[in-house]
Amino acid sequence: MLDVAVEREAEGDLILADMGQGLGIRPGTIDGAISISAVQWLCNADKSCHNPKLRLKAFFGSLYRCLARGARAAFQIYPENLDQRQLIVSYAMRAGFAGGIVVDYPHSSKSRKEYLVLTCGPPSLSTSVPKGKDGEEEGGSDEDSGDGEDQTVSVAERKRSRKRQKTTTNKGKGRSWILKKKEQMRKKGNGVPHDSKYTGRKRKTRF
Amino acid sequence: MRLLTHNMLSCNIKGVTNGFPLKIEATKVIEKQVDLNVDFLKNMFLKVEWKALVEASRSMGYAELPEEADSSLLGSEEFLKKFHHALLELHLEEGALICPETGRRFSVTKGIPNMLLHEDEGF
Numbered sequence: 124m125l126d127v128a129v130e131r132e133a134e135g136d137l138i139l140a141d142m143g144q145g146l147g148i149r150p151g152t153i154d155g156a157i158s159i160s161a162v163q164w165l166c167n168a169d170k171s172c173h174n175p176k177l178r179l180k181a182f183f184g185s186l187y188r189c190l191a192r193g194a195r196a197a198f199q200i201y202p203e204n205l206d207q208r209q210l211i212v213s214y215a216m217r218a219g220f221a222g223g224i225v226v227d228y229p230h231s232s233k234s235r236k237e238y239l240v241l242t243c244g245p246p247s248l249s250t251s252v253p254k255g256k257d258g259e260e261e262g263g264s265d266e267d268s269g270d271g272e273d274q275t276v277s278v279a280e281r282k283r284s285r286k287r288q289k290t291t292t293n294k295g296k297g298r299s300w301i302l303k304k305k306e307q308m309r310k311k312g313n314g315v316p317h318d319s320k321y322t323g324r325k326r327k328t329r330f
Numbered sequence: 331m332r333l334l335t336h337n338m339l340s341c342n343i344k345g346v347t348n349g350f351p352l353k354i355e356a357t358k359v360i361e362k363q364v365d366l367n368v369d370f371l372k373n374m375f376l377k378v379e380w381k382a383l384v385e386a387s388r389s390m391g392y393a394e395l396p397e398e399a400d401s402s403l404l405g406s407e408e409f410l411k412k413f414h415h416a417l418l419e420l421h422l423e424e425g426a427l428i429c430p431e432t433g434r435r436f437s438v439t440k441g442i443p444n445m446l447l448h449e450d451e452g453f
Binding site: 125126129136137138139140141144145146147148149152153170172185 | 332337339341342350377442443444447449
């Protein structure tokens with residue numbers, strides 16, 4: 124992505140860094156921050172050393188430090204589910220931010236957009252969270268973007284190739300695999316049933 | 331990377347308390363012409379850490395900036411031009427940034443500093 128930015132001669136400077144490791148910026152220098160579809164990735168653990176909660180904490184903590192007082196930050200996010208959204212917001216609040224989620228077009232499935240709007244410093248009139256667009260004031264522009272004629276339908280064969288079938292039906296995944304996956308989902312903030320002695324057991328044949 | 335950006339970057343390794351300013355090791359410096367914007371410069375002057383900027387511009391081979399500066403100098407056009415040149419027109423294209431406390435090198439390629447930390451340096 125940075126290479127593309129260099130090719131297109133984007134204005135401004137570029138830095139390669141991991142936001143889950145915190146922002147390396149001098150305190151109190153930044154007047155505003157925006158990001159598009161990035162913050163929810165902090166909830167993923169792509170490497171074994173990643174801990175989403177620590178990464179969220181490092182990100183919001185360092186962001187709060189480097190923002191000037193009264194500065195604002197707006198992040199467009201795509202949280203996977205309710206829990207993930209709550210996790211992100213709770214860590215933002217814990218870092219000291221005021222603000223919340225703003226939703227544009229909440230009733231449309233296509234143009235619905237969620238923003239996390241944060242302000243640094245004590246709440247006041249100027250730091251109130253803006254209202255999201257609900258699409259009612261712009262008459263009918265949404266309707267024609269729905270079911271167009273030029274949508275294509277792809278047809279896939281139900282049968283899979285021999286090779287593929289063999290590898291998947293070879294052997295079930297064991298209890299340890301299930302426990303590992305459940306732990307991963309828990310770390311992401313998903314609701315997962317608790318582990319018990321029945322976890323990963325086979326059903327009896329008479330069932 | 332401009333010196334404006336350098337003036338805001340600090341080292342982010344866990345446990346480092348004084349990671350600013352990063353030392354510059356320049357192997358390639360380029361200059362790009364930018365229009366002079368007096369209001370922007372006046373606003374940025376309050377935010378910029380002057381000493382760090384002077385040191386950084388020297389390591390990039392530009393030694394015209396005065397050692398000390400205060401807001402009374404902002405009226406002079408000559409000073410503004412030098413400030414503008416150092417802050418916005420000098421670009422560090424290839425080289426490295428070095429943490430003043432740990433000596434860790436962050437390489438700069440194509441004008442982009444690589445601030446990624448190793449696993450044991452992060453939070």
